[in-house]
Amino acid sequence: MRYFRLLTLSLVSVFLLSMSEAPEIPPELRNLKAKVQDVKGVVHELTAFRCNEGATLKFRKGSLDYSISLSSVRSIEVVGMDEEGVKVKVRMKDGSAETFLLPASTRCTAQTKTGNVSFYINEVRKIELIQGEGR
Secondary structure (H helix, E strand, C coil): CHHHHHHHHHHHHHHHHHCCCCCCCCHHHHCEEEEEEECCCCEEEEEEEEECCECEEEEEECCEEEEEEHHHEEEEEEEEEECCEEEEEEEECCCCEEEEEECCCCEEEEECCCCEEEEEHHHEEEEEEEECCCC
């Protein structure tokens, strides 16, 4: 009987811990601001910008996969689409630029003064990232 109570208590604890809230915004993205121009030409000013629930974006170039931190990216410009995904030109903060492929399912989220916003990469023309100042 004692073993059963201990087992039940352990399982309940694990269950309650698994019901935790969604992860908060990573510290390096908390002050990341973005200017996003959508496919209709409307410019949106965003804060706490992130894609695919993380601080990095996963790109493809040829047959290799790249993982690049959003904090090192200056801008992402959509230059075309094909059956494999969205072709983007990524400009880095050091001035270099490369063309990669992003899955069309890449979803970005951010905050605005009026609420939260989310979009897929194929719904925008350009994203300019600006690292905000820490407090």
